[in-house]
Every structure is written in C-alpha cells, then in structure tokens.
Amino acid sequence: MTLADSAPKLGRKRDLSRDGEILLAALDVLAETGYDGMTIDMVAARAKAGKATVYRRWASKGELVIDAVACMKNANLDVDALPDTGTLRGDLIAMIKPHAIEDSERKLQVMAGLMSMLQKTPELVDAAHAAIIEPRARINRILMNRAKERGEIPADADTETLSLVGPAMAAYRTLMLRKPVDRDYLISVIDGVVLPALGLPRPPQR
Amino acid sequence: MTLADSAPKLGRKRDLSRDGEILLAALDVLAETGYDGMTIDMVAARAKAGKATVYRRWASKGELVIDAVACMKNANLDVDALPDTGTLRGDLIAMIKPHAIEDSERKLQVMAGLMSMLQKTPELVDAAHAAIIEPRARINRILMNRAKERGEIPADADTETLSLVGPAMAAYRTLMLRKPVDRDYLISVIDGVVLPALGLPRPPQR
DNA sequence: TATATACGGAACTGGAGAGTTTCGGATACA
DNA sequence: TGTATCCGAAACTCTCCAGTTCCGTATATA
Numbered sequence: 001m002t003l004a005d006s007a008p009k010l011g012r013k014r015d016l017s018r019d020g021e022i023l024l025a026a027l028d029v030l031a032e033t034g035y036d037g038m039t040i041d042m043v044a045a046r047a048k049a050g051k052a053t054v055y056r057r058w059a060s061k062g063e064l065v066i067d068a069v070a071c072m073k074n075a076n077l078d079v080d081a082l083p084d085t086g087t088l089r090g091d092l093i094a095m096i097k098p099h100a101i102e103d104s105e106r107k108l109q110v111m112a113g114l115m116s117m118l119q120k121t122p123e124l125v126d127a128a129h130a131a132i133i134e135p136r137a138r139i140n141r142i143l144m145n146r147a148k149e150r151g152e153i154p155a156d157a158d159t160e161t162l163s164l165v166g167p168a169m170a171a172y173r174t175l176m177l178r179k180p181v182d183r184d185y186l187i188s189v190i191d192g193v194v195l196p197a198l199g200l201p202r203p204p205q206r
Numbered sequence: 207m208t209l210a211d212s213a214p215k216l217g218r219k220r221d222l223s224r225d226g227e228i229l230l231a232a233l234d235v236l237a238e239t240g241y242d243g244m245t246i247d248m249v250a251a252r253a254k255a256g257k258a259t260v261y262r263r264w265a266s267k268g269e270l271v272i273d274a275v276a277c278m279k280n281a282n283l284d285v286d287a288l289p290d291t292g293t294l295r296g297d298l299i300a301m302i303k304p305h306a307i308e309d310s311e312r313k314l315q316v317m318a319g320l321m322s323m324l325q326k327t328p329e330l331v332d333a334a335h336a337a338i339i340e341p342r343a344r345i346n347r348i349l350m351n352r353a354k355e356r357g358e359i360p361a362d363a364d365t366e367t368l369s370l371v372g373p374a375m376a377a378y379r380t381l382m383l384r385k386p387v388d389r390d391y392l393i394s395v396i397d398g399v400v401l402p403a404l405g406l407p408r409p410p411q412r
Numbered sequence: 413t414a415t416a417t418a419c420g421g422a423a424c425t426g427g428a429g430a431g432t433t434t435c436g437g438a439t440a441c442a
Numbered sequence: 443t444g445t446a447t448c449c450g451a452a453a454c455t456c457t458c459c460a461g462t463t464c465c466g467t468a469t470a471t472a
Contacts, residue, residue, distance in 0.1 A: 015448085034322035036242035039429060050450035055431065115321040115381065116240035125384050133382055158398045164378060165371070165399060171382065172374035176317065176339055178324070178331050192364045193371060196403040221418080245459060256420035261461065 022047045022054060026068040031106055034113035035065060062117075066127055069114065072107065073131040079142065088147035088200070092166075092190050095139065096183050105181065107132045108174045137163045144198075153198045165194050228253045228260060232274040237312055240319035241271060268323075272333055275320065278313065279337040285348065294353035294406070298372075298396050301345065302389050311387065313338045314380045343369045350404075359404045371400050 025047035029038045040061060044051045058064040083094035111132050118125055140163035147153045169189050170181045179185075191202055231253035235244045246267060250257045264270040289300035317338050324331055346369035353359045375395050376387045397408055 018449095034325070036240075036322055040431080041429080044450085048450085050452090051430095052432080052434095052451085053449065056448085061430070111382065112321045112324075115318045116242055118318075118381075118384070119238075119240070129383070158394070161375075161394060161398055164375070168374045168378035169367075169370070172370060172377055175321065175324075176377065177335070188364070188367060192367055193399065193403045196405065197399045199402065224419095246461080247459080250420090254420085256422090257460095258421085258462080258464095259419065262418080267460070 018047075018049070018053070019057060020071070022049060022057065022064075023068045023071050025049075026064055027072065027106075027110060030065065030068065030113045031109035032113075034115075035117045038065075038113070040064075062121065065114070065117070066121075066124055069110065069124065069127045069131055071131075072110070073135070082139065082142065084146075088143060088152055088198070089190065089195060091143045091146075092140070092194070093187060095143075096186050101181065101183070101186075104136065104170065105174060107136075108171055111171075112175050133167070136167045140164075140166060147198075153200065157198055162194060162197060165189070165197070169193070224253075224255070224259070225263060226277070228255060228263065228270075229274045229277045231255075232270055233278065233312075233316060236271065236274065236319045237315035238319075240321075241323045244271075244319070246270075268327065271320070271323070272327075272330055275316065275330065275333045275337050277337075278316070279341070288345065288348060290352075294349060294358055294404070295396065295401060297349045297352070298346070298400070299393060301349075302392050307387065307389070307392075310342065310376065311380060313342075314377055317377075318381050339373070342373045346370075346372060353404075359406065363404050368400060368403060371395070371403070375399070 022043065026038075026043045028046060029042045033042070038061075040051050040054055043064070044054050047054075054064065058067065083091045085091050085094055111128060114124060114128055118128070141159055144153065144157070144159040144163055148155055148157065148159065166186070166189055170186070173179050173181050173185065196202060228249065232244075232249045234252060235248045239248070244267075246257050246260055249270070250260050253260075260270065264273065289297045291297050291300055317334060320330060320334055324334070347365055350359065350363070350365040350369055354361055354363065354365065372392070372395055376392070379385050379387050379391065402408055
C-alpha cells in the first residue's frame with residue numbers, strides 16, 4: 001500500500017457524491033419550509049436516503065444546514081465569463097437572464113428560511129454572506145469598477161453602496177413585499193435608481 | 207344603567223389594557239426569538255400573566271401573533287407632524303431621529319421573526335405590510351411628492367420605487383449584512399443614492 | 413359583607429420532531 | 443464465494459411545547 005491515500009482500508013469506499021445529493025435536498029427543503037419547519041426526515045426522503053444516513057455524515061441538523069448553505073458558494077460564475085458590452089447599462093442588463101433570476105430567487109428563499117437561525121448562530125451569518133450575499137454584490141462591483149476605469153462614471157462614485165442597491169431592492173421586493181422580481185422590475189431599478197445615481201442619463205423611455 | 211356601555215353585566219369588568227400588555231410582550235419575544243422560538247410561556251411570563259390568561263383572549267399562538275403585528279400599526283405619526291424644511295434633503299434628514307432608528311430596527315427584527323411564517327399565512331403578509339412596510343414607505347412617498355409639487359424634482363420621477371430605496375437598503379443592511387444602520391449610513395444612502403437618482407446634485411461632501 | 417368573575421400558577425395531555433439503535437439487504441473487494 | 447462495510451427503513455427514546463384543566467386568590471359590584 002503506497003501512501004498518498006487518506007482513508008479506505010477495507011470494504012466499500014464511502015460514497016462522497018451522496019453528500020452532495022443530501023446537501024442539495026437540504027437546500028430544497030430549507031427554501032420551501034425554512035429552518036424550523038425542516039425535518040431530517042424530509043431531507044432524507046427527498047434524497048432517497050435514510051435518516052440514519054444523514055446522521056452518519058452530520059452530527060446535527062444545524063451542522064447539516066451550515067454545510068448546505070456553504071456549498072451554494074460553488075455554483076458561481078468566474079470573472080472572465082462576465083459580459084463586456086462596452087456600457088455599464090449593457091453589462092448590467094446582460095446579467096438579467098431567466099436562469100439568474102431563478103437562482104437569485106432560490107437563494108433569497110434559502111436566506112429567508114435561515115432568518116430565524118441567524119440570530120443564534122453567528123457562523124451562519126458568515127456562511128450566508130459568502131454564499132448568498134457577496135457573489136451577487138461582487139459582480140455589480142466589478143462591472144461598476146470597470147465603468148469607472150473607462151471613465152463612464154465618476155471616479156469617486158460609491159460603488160460599494162451602489163452595488164448593493166439591486167440586491168437590496170430584489171430582496172425587499174421578494175421577501176417583504178412578496179411581489180415577483182422579473183426582468184422589467186430589474187430594468188426599472190437599473191434605469192430608475194442605479195444609473196441616475198451614478199450621474200448617467202436615463203435612457204429615452206421604458 | 208345608561209346605555210353607551212357595551213358589555214359588563216356582573217362581576218369584574220374585563221381589563222382591556224391587559225390585552226395591550228400581552229401584545230407588547232408578544233412583540234418583544236417575537237423580535238428576540240422569532241415565531242418558532244417563541245413560546246406562550248415566554249409571552250405570559252414577560253407580561254406577568256398566566257398562560258391560561260393568554261388563551262382566554264386568543265385562540266392560538268398564530269392569532270396572537272397576527273394581532274400583535276397588526277397592533278404595531280397604531281404607533282405611527284400623522285401626516286401633519288411631518289417635517290417641512292423646504293428641501294427634500296432637509297425633510298428626509300429630519301426624519302432620522304434616534305427614536306425612529308430604534309423603532310425601525312425593532313420592526314425589522316419582528317419582520318425577521320415572521321419570515322418563516324409568511325409563506326404559510328397569507329393574512330400575515332397583509333398585516334406585516336400594513337404595520338411595518340407601508341408606514342415607512344408612505345412617509346418617503348409623501349415627502350417626495352411634496353418636492354414634486356414645488357418643482358424641486360422632475361414630475362415624472364418614479365417616487366413609488368424611490369420611496370422604497372431607503373427602507374430596502376436599511377432592511378438589507380440589518381437583516382442580511384447584520385451591520386448597524388446608523389445616522390451616517392442613512393445619510394449616505396440619501397446623498398449617494400436617493401437624491402442623485404432624482405437628479406439632485408450631491409451636497410458638497412459628507 | 414356576599415358573590416360572581418377574572419386572574420396567576422401549576423399540573424396535565426398529546427403530538428411532533430431530534431437524535432439513536434437495530435436489522436436485513438446490497439455491494440465492493442479479496 | 444466469503445466478508446466487511448455501508449445502506450434504507452423502521453422502531454424507539456426523550457425533550458419540548460401548544461393547548462387544556464383545575465384551583466386558590468384577588469377584586470369589582472351589589
């Protein structure tokens with residue numbers, strides 16, 4: 001037996017892909033029923049697994065949820081794949097794709113499901129921030145900083161705050177107002193709030 | 207016995223002020239622990255009441271919470287008490303008072319505590335909207351429409367959306383980012399987002 | 413003072429769910 | 443084929459809490 005092998009000695013190897021299926025199931029249940037409404041049986045059933053299998057891999061419901069939230073982080077675009085249309089408006093609107101809207105809504109539902117738990121579990125705040133909040137804001141920040149470099153918007157624009165306007169309005173509309181966040185709404189936020197705040201003229205009409 | 211008295215026949219009159227104390231206690235617990243973490247014993251203890259007393263007045267935990275949320279609606283300013291400084295910026299900044307910040311934060315904590323319940327209880331969406339969301343947006347809308355009437359901002363400005371920018375940013379910062387919403391932050395949102403989006407120049411510095 | 417009512421407190425019931433244990437079956441490896 | 447390991451299912455324990463019931467007491471009315 002050579003080294004460089006870190007675990008399996010005898011019998012069947014532990015199936016790591018099973019972990020991912022259970023985490024995905026946990027996210028589904030989390031988004032649908034929230035942390036308190038979620039039971040381990042629900043998660044196990046959705047993953048076609050037994051309750052014991054879940055507890056063989058995570059010590060408690062809380063740790064499962066933390067892992068599930070953390071694993072959302074991976075499903076992200078890399079910087080090179082960002083649109084580059086030449087204008088900030090073009091870039092921001094190119095980011096509005098059906099898939100992105102669905103993904104965002106799901107993340108917000110997960111976040112809503114975690115809300116009650118955030119107060120008691122500080123490490124969940126970090127996990128949720130890294131997996132849900134930051135990736136979304138990061139894209140806007142990059143696009144705005146590009147616009148800054150090419151002189152399209154003032155160099156002293158507060159892109160740190162402005163990159164959060166879209167996400168904040170979408171979260172507010174979804175979670176508080178319970179109204180749909182569709183393409184038209186996102187465009188109206190871009191054209192009616194974000195771009196004017198950056199000193200760019202409103203496009204002709206809408 | 208004259209008329210104009212609507213109930214008591216014998217014995218002790220039912221103490222209506224007790225209702226209010228219990229509802230206030232329920233809001234405290236709701237803000238601190240959320241709907242699922244809240245127990246009727248907690249509410250009763252905080253109101254120095256017995257559990258049975260609570261159930262004598264509300265049929266279930268859910269109805270108690272709905273009533274508690276609805277009763278937040280009353281603690282609101284009337285339109286005549288709004289500031290009128292002559293400029294939109296002056297009015298918006300005059301609204302930032304320590305009491306208003308605390309009140310707003312408490313409402314957001316209550317809202318966070320309700321989050322998990324909103325999905326299953328549509329009538330709570332309405333109650334929360336009327337008591338928490340709308341009063342805050344309403345003030346901004348009124349101030350902005352005044353500015354519109356006096357010609358300070360364009361007549362076609364989308365005040366419906368812009369009146370939600372402040373509340374949305376505050377909610378996002380409190381509930382998602384878990385950072386403090388203080389006077390400086392609110393001013394930076396007003397000066398960096400809301401006013402520029404309305405075509406008003408940014409004030410000299412900050 | 414007498415009485416009816418509402419009170420706070422405490423004991424109780426029933427159900428739901430977290431976490432554990434057991435077991436028969438499937439599967440990878442020798 | 444034999445064996446060790448992991449699996450899904452189900453039964454189990456234990457705690458917590460919604461909601462109920464009961465009781466001794468306080469108080470407003472008469």
